[in-house]
Amino acid sequence: MDLxxxxxxxxxxxxxxxxxxxxLVENRGDEARELLTQVFSDTGSAKxxxxxxxxxxxxxxxxxxxxxxxxxxxxxxxxxAVDPTSPFTGGxxxxxxxxxxxxxxxxxxxxxxxxxxxxxGGLTGAAFEALVVLEAAGKDFILVETVGAGQDEIEVAxxxxxxxxxxxxxxxDQIQASKAGLMEIADILVVNKADRDGADLxxxxxQAHTDGKPVFKTVARDGTGVEPLFEAIVSTTGERxxxxxxxxxxxxxxxxxxxxxxxxxxxxxxxKAREITPHEAAEKLxxxxxx
Amino acid sequence: MDLxxxxxxxxxxxxxxxxxxxxLVENRGDEARELLTQVFSDTGSAKxxxxxxxxxxxxxxxxxxxxxxxxxxxxxxxxxAVDPTSPFTGGxxxxxxxxxxxxxxxxxxxxxxxxxxxxxGGLTGAAFEALVVLEAAGKDFILVETVGAGQDEIEVAxxxxxxxxxxxxxxxDQIQASKAGLMEIADILVVNKADRDGADLxxxxxQAHTDGKPVFKTVARDGTGVEPLFEAIVSTTGERxxxxxxxxxxxxxxxxxxxxxxxxxxxxxxxKAREITPHEAAEKLxxxxxx
Numbered sequence: 001m002d003l004x005x006x007x008x009x010x011x012x013x014x015x016x017x018x019x020x021x022x023x024l025v026e027n028r029g030d031e032a033r034e035l036l037t038q039v040f041s042d043t044g045s046a047k048x049x050x051x052x053x054x055x056x057x058x059x060x061x062x063x064x065x066x067x068x069x070x071x072x073x074x075x076x077x078x079x080x081a082v083d084p085t086s087p088f089t090g091g092x093x094x095x096x097x098x099x100x101x102x103x104x105x106x107x108x109x110x111x112x113x114x115x116x117x118x119x120x121g122g123l124t125g126a127a128f129e130a131l132v133v134l135e136a137a138g139k140d141f142i143l144v145e146t147v148g149a150g151q152d153e154i155e156v157a158x159x160x161x162x163x164x165x166x167x168x169x170x171x172x173d174q175i176q177a178s179k180a181g182l183m184e185i186a187d188i189l190v191v192n193k194a195d196r197d198g199a200d201l202x203x204x205x206x207q208a209h210t211d212g213k214p215v216f217k218t219v220a221r222d223g224t225g226v227e228p229l230f231e232a233i234v235s236t237t238g239e240r241x242x243x244x245x246x247x248x249x250x251x252x253x254x255x256x257x258x259x260x261x262x263x264x265x266x267x268x269x270x271x272k273a274r275e276i277t278p279h280e281a282a283e284k285l286x287x288x289x290x291x
Numbered sequence: 292m293d294l295x296x297x298x299x300x301x302x303x304x305x306x307x308x309x310x311x312x313x314x315l316v317e318n319r320g321d322e323a324r325e326l327l328t329q330v331f332s333d334t335g336s337a338k339x340x341x342x343x344x345x346x347x348x349x350x351x352x353x354x355x356x357x358x359x360x361x362x363x364x365x366x367x368x369x370x371x372a373v374d375p376t377s378p379f380t381g382g383x384x385x386x387x388x389x390x391x392x393x394x395x396x397x398x399x400x401x402x403x404x405x406x407x408x409x410x411x412g413g414l415t416g417a418a419f420e421a422l423v424v425l426e427a428a429g430k431d432f433i434l435v436e437t438v439g440a441g442q443d444e445i446e447v448a449x450x451x452x453x454x455x456x457x458x459x460x461x462x463x464d465q466i467q468a469s470k471a472g473l474m475e476i477a478d479i480l481v482v483n484k485a486d487r488d489g490a491d492l493x494x495x496x497x498q499a500h501t502d503g504k505p506v507f508k509t510v511a512r513d514g515t516g517v518e519p520l521f522e523a524i525v526s527t528t529g530e531r532x533x534x535x536x537x538x539x540x541x542x543x544x545x546x547x548x549x550x551x552x553x554x555x556x557x558x559x560x561x562x563k564a565r566e567i568t569p570h571e572a573a574e575k576l577x578x579x580x581x582x
């Protein structure tokens with residue numbers, strides 16, 4: 001598939017073309033840049049929903065339920081599962097792989113796991129570009145699932161239209177403690193597995209800590225409570241900072257590409273020898289960019 | 292305390308001066324930079340040990356046990372607990388606060404929680420500078436504890452002398468799955484809570500997945516197995532990339548400071564209007580740096 005061909009098929013929403021374009025984006029080469037330049041002006045109108053929370057709360061199941069409902073309501077749906085452990089494994093978690101099989105039963109829902117890249121700017125840059133690809137392919141309801149622990153995931157969450165934070169009863173104390181940060185980025189909170197002991201307590205505590213944010217209870221497995229959650233998602237619009245985060249990512253990558261390798265290596269040696277501080281070294285390196 | 296006074300007291304290892312210097316570093320102002328410039332050449336010889344793993348495995352307890360043992364062996368010990376949820380709360384987790392009280396029972400162990408900053412470069416930059424402050428204060432055995440989920444923590448782990456990854460029996464499937472990435476950054480693996488059911492199985496599985504890396508079993512709570520682990524840590528030296536990571540962080544921060552606000556804002560508007568892609572915009576912004 002050459003690029004004009006790919007762009008045309010992508011605009012027609014062909015699954016194979018979407019898959020190919022996302023692979024280009026993951027690999028971050030010149031072709032991906034050219035592709036994005038061509039389709040970028042078509043995009044910007046899809047509803048982009050972030051779904052995050054600690055491991056084990058049922059995010060994937062809830063994501064599937066929301067995707068199915070959105071599809072039934074006539075949306076063209078995509079799910080982008082951002083995988084934070086993959087800078088090392090290079091692929092998706094087993095959990096996600098199992099899911100992708102089940103998800104493909106609805107031909108109107110496109111599901112893709114996306115690996116992080118193990119360097120600053122990798123995850124978010126590729127995730128942003130993937131959103132543009134999905135929009136260019138006509139998707140108008142896009143769920144971005146992250147695990148909600150690291151900085152990258154937080155950045156993705158900040159970049160979407162609506163951030164849904166998923167919790168559940170029965171998590172360990174340390175995971176409960178980490179809820180504080182998640183609650184602040186949430187537009188909407190969900191207590192999933194609401195048929196389990198302690199769900200009401202988690203919902204009450206969550207409500208008490210979030211100062212007026214909506215808290216929903218769901219049982220994603222059987223669909224209980226998913227519809228009111230979906231309605232709330234559709235009617236919520238948070239502040240979207242996608243372009244700001246993305247632009248900063250691109251600036252970092254451009255700096256990385258432009259720094260002369262020899263100057264970098266020589267400066268690093270001086271830092272290692274404790275002759276100059278990293279701050280002083282950075283100032284010198286930026287001066288070298290000017291020439 | 293003025294700066295020359297602070298530097299002198301820091302070099303004498305006074306706890307109050309260390310605390311003050313670390314606060315300067317967390318706030319990342321000009322004073323911190325001046326401080327670092329003055330003490331940087333004194334540093335580079337401490338043993339820096341990363342301790343990471345999923346929530347709930349007993350990292351803090353194990354860190355305390357290792358710190359106590361190192362102190363008994365004559366080391367001047369510091370524990371830096373890097374807190375990934377704090378870009379929002381601005382402070383340490385409750386768990387860490389409780390710990391700091393118990394940890395202070397050994398006057399030779401200095402313990403500090405460090406908040407992340409909620410922007411790229413924040414956590415790692417401040418963590419690196421904190422290591423220099425601790426070394427300048429004479430600490431020669433420094434434990435850096437992170438939660439081992441996000442990119443920042445992985446970067447910190449890559450920057451230390453030895454990375455110890457802590458696991459435990461009885462974690463959920465999803466947390467088990469995320470072990471894969473952690474195992475790759477490990478120099479040494481530990482199965483803590485080794486008196487619990489399933490510990491042998493976890494140790495065997497870990498061994499099978501790590502291709503020759505040492506796997507230790509500990510019960511940090513009562514000190515079982517901590518001594519052989521300590522010996523292994525002392526005799527292991529991984530590849531240390533601290534200065535490389537730190538230098539790259541400083542380059543990013545320097546770029547952020549130099550980009551003219553008006554140019555940034557105007558360019559961002561053009562991106563939001565989908566007139567140019569973030570990549571094209573980044574190229575333009577870097578050109579503006581040259582003048």
